[in-house]
Amino acid sequence: MKQRLVGAVVLVALVVIFVPMLLDDEPMVTASITKSNIPPQPKSDFPTRTFPRKEVKPLPPAASVIEPTKAARSEPEAKPVKSTPKSRTGLSAWVVQVASFEKRANANKLVKRLQAKKLSAFLEQASVDRKTVFRVRVGPEVDHKKAQAIRAQIERQFKLKGKIERYP
Secondary structure: OHHHHHHHHHHHHHHHHHHHHOOOOOOOOOOOOOOOOOOOOOOOOOOOEEEEEEEEOOOOOOOOOOOOOHHHHHHHOOOOOOOOOOOOOOEEEEEEEEEEEEHHHHHHHHHHHHHHHOOOOEEEEEEEOOOEEEEEEEOOOOOOOHHHHHHHHHHHHHHOOOOOEOOE
């Protein structure tokens, strides 16, 4: 008896839900796309130019890896020039670290003063001995001599001794 009552309730619920849908004359979806967000095509013709394609020469096939001979291994390595710092692979640059502050506001003031003199100063946050510090840096410069010149300019104009460091 209990199963028959549950079945009857389910049938009545289905009839209540679906019969009105079948008898309505209105479509179920009332909203439709009436307008596109694509702008209309321009009415005037735009002049175009065609450039000739440059011929690209194909690269020669990759050379196989050759083991260096014992003579090549025993040659002394070239000594680095002492005036330039150690070279490393990849692109690197130099920055002048002007000062380091515990308060961001003080660092921002110095950055603004340096930028007023047309120097490319920026602020960098770092953690030193579990404390947050704000480093004021100028640069980066690819040429080490230019970084040295900037350091000398900062020392003359601001009476601050900076240090030159690799960047990044």
